[in-house]
Amino acid sequence: MYVDDVLKSCESSEKAISLINQLCELTETKGFHMTKFASNSSEVNSSIPNSELAPSLKCLDLNGSGVHHALGVKWNMGPDELKVCVDIEPKQATRRGILSAVSSIFDPLGLVSPFVLPAKRILQDLSSEDFSWDDTICHSHKVRWENWVSQLPILNDVSVPRCYKPPGFTPIDIQLHCFCDASQDGYVAVAYLRYIDANGSVHVSFVKSVSRITPKRPITVVRLELMSAVVAAELSQSIKRELDYEMCSYYFWTDSMSVLQMINNRSERFKIFVSNRIALIHSLSKVESWFHVSSELNPADVLSRGVMPKHLPKMSVWFAGPEFLKLDRSHWPKPCSVKCDDNFASEVKVNFVSTSSNEFASVFDLLKRFSCFEKLCQSVGWLLRFKAYMKWKFCSGPRPPVGNLSVDELEFAMHNVMSLVQLDSISPSLL
Template identity: 45%
Template sequence: MFSHDTIETILKIFYVDDCLKSASSVTQATALIRDITEVLREGGFHLTKFLSNSTAVLESVNELDRSSAVLNLELSDLPSEKTLGIQWNMANDSFGVRVNIKQKPHSRRGMLSMISQVYDPLGFIQPFMLPMKRLIQSLCNQQLDWDDPLPESAVEDWNLWLDHVPLLKNVSIPRCYKPPNAVIVSTQLHCFGDACETGFGAVCYLRFVDSNGNIHCSLVLGKSRVTPLKPVTIPRLELVAAVTTVKLGTMIVQGLDYDVNNVLFWSDSTTVLHYIHNTARRFQTFVANRLAIIHEHSRPSQWRHVGSKDNPAAVA
């Protein structure tokens, strides 16, 4: 018989043919590798390309079954490798951003092609990406064709953005949410939303409290969007941001292995908070439809007010 952890890993942690799993100790990790390999071998599947930030775990794996990134390296010198498109620096166990944009013509098509080369599923660099998305939207508003030359001002903004792309290599986000060797007594998920005339966004953080009362916060996920071309009032945009926030928080809770004690949603819009807490009044269709989503995934008591200057979602 195999452990519950082994079976749950096989059923839930595989993404197509990749398995990403965290373990709290070397012993647990090596046992998982052994058991998962044995289970899948019975079905005719041979697991290979193992990677770990622990040299002890890698040493427990047959050298031929290790990833090519560590196959011919000294295990004391762990490399940086892509994991589901995210750059993982195994030496310091952190996520980073490595972007190599191939130059395209200065046109709407070319700009869209270059932006599409940046893969950011966890939203680490959304504040960097949104200005260029807004630029592309403004060019659409000018009714430029896909291959028309861009206005000089747009080319200048675009080239300035490209000049700053190499600085993304300095972005480093710890992979592990929890602080090392801490006994966690409380886990909360805090989700923030914000909007302005040109865009809206949301970001979620895990907040841990350990047995000594120390507090540790970790970035989980961020998301940003440009506002629609059709003019929308700021209160309505803030409501759209609140919908994005609650959807993001719900997705995270469903995907986390942690027992989250409390989920809190934050907005700096008092109008949106009044909307959410007013369950008796009937609103116009636009507001009513979005409130229905918010109330489906959260309770009014979970929503709090945060000052605009203290709202981390404003960065997006």
């Protein structure tokens, strides 16, 4: 049986040593042998037999230095940091080769998501332009691809602390802040943990980001923003399940006033696309946890648009979180009143109710069953042909045609539909 690596964080070396002993005793009872142990603590490494240490530690002095691979992520045990491996093999400039190269970047935490998004956009463009898997891509896309690949080694400098809080930092308040944003390139969310200790000191840590490529089909920006809000709500639940923290509060930030109004609205009925996503947001988060942040202060804005790897030195906000989170709450963006705008009004479901007492009421009930005028005319055309058939069968009328409806029959059906609408809507004195 194959068992993958196990990652576990402990508050102290004593707890880690105790956990290792308990785990080994438990697995030995069923015939499983635990090995390849590695820790950033020299005390923990010293308590483990040298033969059971990870290969990366056997040739070291057990001080936890060096780089260890765990679940596809590089762990630099000296400074206790996580790194992303972006060493991709050269591939042919085809759709298949580009997909293989981009997929080889294993980034479960989304540390380098803003820098990978441009490559994903190239893939989407190739797909929409009907390039087959092994076609050589055109010059414009090839230039974009080669430019991105040439900058990729810069991402090897990306690293974040493995532990969310500094050594000796004892928080009394733990908050999860999720930021979301959307553009024509992608809809995304990114989460940060905010710690506060008894002295009022604040520490902010990057947790995870999630990015989705915007579909090629036309979709409004307000709906994209709403989709990003759903991603943020789902991300918060994922983090809540995986972390052993008792969160004191959750905060969700968006720069879309339309989305805030939709989330806060309890009276209007929205179109199905919007109402389903609002219901999901309400089930995963509290309405009072949603706040507005300007695009300039929103770290998700960078992720939604994507950046080239060469801009990594300017991306400190992405890894450390926005500056206002490190300040007292009085310095956070001020709550603003949620006002109605055209984007909000366009998503409200409008119901029209009309009454009719004329002789054509039953016919209009039939017309209301169709949302496509072409299908309506086709159905009316078949009814008129059936009427002509019955006349021919029982009243010696002309024999109706057979087969598909002709152009003349469809045109005659359209005139009948328009006549019925006119009879219902226009005064008889005007006809």
